[in-house]
Amino acid sequence: MSYEENNPSDIDQKWVFQILKNIIPDLETSEISFLYHGTYNVFKVKDEFIFRFPDKHFRNQKGQQMIVNEIKTLKMLKKHIKIKIPDPIFFSTRKDELYMGYKKIEGISLSRCVRMMSSSQKLEIAGSIGKILSQLHSRSLIHKIFPKTNFSFNAFKQDWRHKFEKIKAIAYPILSENQKDWVHKLYSCYLNNEDNFNFEPSIAHCDFDTSNIIVNPSNFRIEGIIDFEDTKIYDPSIDLLFLDEGEEFMKMIFKKYKIHKYDDLKERILFFYNQMGLEYLIFGIENDLEEMIKAGISLLIKRME
Structure with a gap:
């Protein structure tokens, strides 16, 4: 396994649940599972969505710009390449609440x-x-x-x-x-x-x-x-x-x-x-x-x- 797959989350999952509960009102704690931690702490939600919360070293202006740039890039790439890529439908660029969420690509x-x-x-x-x-x-x-x-x-x-x-x-x-x-x-x-x-x-x-x-x-x-x-x-x-x-x-x-x-x-x-x-x-x-x-x-x- 890679470093990222072995690396534990550096974010409080209770806090993650509270953030996601505001987006998905019927969410249960059992419907959130941690996947891996690299640049982002990555969670599977309701077996339907992927949510990514920046590593603690990127919960700042750099992390904000990282999310903004990725969303912009994905929106443009989606028009021109045939393979499935993430399509962000949830995101926040507030410094105290940085995340991006998209519908899971099955597989x-x-x-x-x-x-x-x-x-x-x-x-x-x-x-x-x-x-x-x-x-x-x-x-x-x-x-x-x-x-x-x-x-x-x-x-x-x-x-x-x-x-x-x-x-x-x-x-x-x-x-x-x-x-x-x-x-x-x-x-x-x-x-x-x-x-x-x-x-x-x-x-x-x-x-x-x-x-x-x-x-x-x-x-x-x-x-x-x-x-x-x-x-x-x-x-x-x-x-x-x-x-x-x-x-x-x-x-x-x-x-x-x-x-x-x-x-x-x-x-x-x-x-x-x-x-x-x-x-x-x-x-x-x-x-x-x-x-x-x-x-x-x-x-x-x-x-x-």
């Missing part, structure tokens, strides 16, 4: 069933992922959704340089020499290769993994995609980090993915994939989250193998 996360699937079923899923990302990353969609946004390659590169400096400042003290050498090589190779900053930007989900892909458990077909809070104009490679599923899975994605060739993105995919543990580690250190720090180091060690 389960791909992460919960991918190990039970046959090789042919996995390849069918991979092909579907390629088709979905072809829609999301299409050249025409970026102009429809974010027509006035200019992507700055300089700002993008500076952001990754800043992340590397932050890692050296606050993560290096708890890493072994071997781990520091590996991280230094990872970031240096990425930052010093100008080809990594000469790509065609796309609308990217930016958290497109098996936990956010909803499938029908009876036939393993994709029903929808969730969790669009990080969606923005970005390097499309960030949405193609399915290396854990094997080379054949990746090849099938790119057989159906019509925007870029695998070889053109492979180096950047590998960088984004390998640095994932460091994202957990930095957030955990900055917010004194011991379990997230452990999860980050564990993932770092796994990537180094």
Whole structure:
């Protein structure tokens, strides 16, 4: 299970019930079940709705903007992509009452069933992922959704340089020499290769993994995609980090993915994939989250193998 699936809620469920009772008057306490806790505390309500309440570190202006941006993005994307995505029907942007609710997309996360699937079923899923990302990353969609946004390659590169400096400042003290050498090589190779900053930007989900892909458990077909809070104009490679599923899975994605060739993105995919543990580690250190720090180091060690 992922860190998010093991992470307990950091919000009082009695308070959640009171908020939801104002929206759904006939709600019973037994009809609320906690699902997982990442950026949001996520609850299933009446087996019909999904409600998301920000983690305590986002119950502020940043959390407000996060909800506003996601709702705006979802409303625009809904007009242009064929797969089901959340359609927010309940939300509040008050600092003391931040949440978003939508009708549940029926199914389960791909992460919960991918190990039970046959090789042919996995390849069918991979092909579907390629088709979905072809829609999301299409050249025409970026102009429809974010027509006035200019992507700055300089700002993008500076952001990754800043992340590397932050890692050296606050993560290096708890890493072994071997781990520091590996991280230094990872970031240096990425930052010093100008080809990594000469790509065609796309609308990217930016958290497109098996936990956010909803499938029908009876036939393993994709029903929808969730969790669009990080969606923005970005390097499309960030949405193609399915290396854990094997080379054949990746090849099938790119057989159906019509925007870029695998070889053109492979180096950047590998960088984004390998640095994932460091994202957990930095957030955990900055917010004194011991379990997230452990999860980050564990993932770092796994990537180094």
